[in-house]
Amino acid sequence: MSGYLKCTDPDNPNKYILLTEGDIRFYEDVGGVPTPAAALTQINIYDIASGGSLTPGQRYTGDPEPPQVYLEPKRLRTFDYGGLAMDQRIEIDAPTVVHSPSTGKCQITVNGGLRAAAGSAVAVAPLSAYRTNTDELNPAWVVPVSGISGATVYGFVTNWIASGDYNKYGIRYTLNVGIGATSAGADYWGAAASGSFSDGATHPIQASVSGTSGNYLHISATVASNGALFSSDGETFDCNQLIVLLGARCVAGSRILSSNDMFSAVIVGR
Structure with missing residues (x-):
């Protein structure tokens, strides 16, 4: 059963307290009209x-x-x-x-x-300081960059051999860039970049990732001979490969760091 209790000021009928089920209201006389005033509050x-x-x-x-x-x-x-x-x-x-x-x-x-404000960017170079292994055929890097939502890594590939003349040709590579919440591993990898060269030149490479956010940039690569051999001083050598990463451009997402x-x-x- 619902009802109410009204407590009126004996000197002014326009001032009263109205108690209903689960509520209490105060009314003041404003210009001769009962007007709701500040009620009891919880803090x-x-x-x-x-x-x-x-x-x-x-x-x-x-x-x-x-x-x-x-x-x-x-x-x-x-x-x-x-x-x-x-x-x-x-x-x-x-x-x-x-x-x-x-x-x-x-x-x-x-x-x-x-x-980190969305769209702001930070350049990280050189990446050599963030190398996590010594495997020249499967190098890896982990770069702490808080709040990133995308990144592009830049570098070059070449091959050489320290025997008589330097010969540069015959290499294939893949380059992967990912973003992770921790240094343990990437939560998301971008599309791998890859290529094969047999012209003895030095070639610029890059790979990107976007579509997620995290606090670490993860980079992995593979390098190997593409099967081409060359001769030097009358001998035949397999190729020694080399991949060098120069730096990364990381873009921040609007996220709490x-x-x-x-x-x-x-x-x-x-």
Whole structure:
């Protein structure tokens, strides 16, 4: 059974408190008219991690609107050296508040922190500092570059042999570029670049990746003879291959660079 309780100011019938099921409202006399005034509110403070959601135990009427949420950084990264040349900024999105009329509870979602601006780029060179093995036929590199969404790697291939005259010909290669969340491995690889040359020249190469985001650039390559042999000083030699990566151009995506930012959320509502 529903009903209400009305408590009226004995000196002014236009000032009263109205209690209904699950709600309380205050009315003030404004120009001789009973007018809703500020109601009782709840103020609560919770810690919410960036990218996380919280459903407080308090119930709110949601009338005339869901509770207001005010964010204050509690633990916030302010700079990422892995994106040194990128446009870094602190951005805090407006919290999302979803009120359930059936339960009176609200789910609050928070996103914000240090972000690499979309489209900003960083050049990494030389890549030799990021080599992870010594296998000349299957070299690999891992480059820490925070918040990237794409990259292009540049280099060259040639082949040579240190015996009498230098001969440059007969090489085939593949070059793969990927992006990963960690240094352990790529989560996504771009299309492999490949080629075969038998003209003794030095050839520029490049390979790209896009379509995902992460904090590490992963590069792998293979080099081998394409089957061509040559003679020098009357002897026949197989080819010694060489691949050199000069640098990478990495493009940032609009994403949060850190994973442990924390906010204090002040929740005010009825």
